[in-house]
Amino acid sequence: MISVPVCPLTAKQFTSDEVTLSRREVDIPSLEDSLLSMCVKYAGGVVVSFNGRLVTRFNLAESFDASLEAIPLHDGSLFHIVLSSVGV
Known part of the structure; x- marks a missing residue:
């Protein structure tokens, strides 16, 4: 069974022309894991890179x-990164 994480992020007000860069370090318990699930709540658009490689954009x-x-406002998104596709 796959458990789906909940987006626990709180909303922040952004101006229409604001660009925010958020960088996070994540611990991957085992490099044998093949899937990394992430949840991002955002307004506007978002680009996700992993180890310097573009993995998705919303x-x-x-x-x-x-x-x-960005295209019109959007709710939070749950997505998965297949680690072997990003060089891990």
Whole structure:
């Protein structure tokens, strides 16, 4: 059975042109694990990289840069990273 984590994050108000970089270190108990589940709550768009490699993006066009606006507001997202696909 797969347990689904809950997004325990609280909301923060952002201005429409604010860009926030959040960097987190995560402990992976065993490199034999093949799946990392993450939950991110956000307004606007989000880009996720793991070990310097882009693994997913939400609410952004395929080609994006800092000047691109996000697609309409979005609720929190639960996603999974297959560790072997990001070089772990």
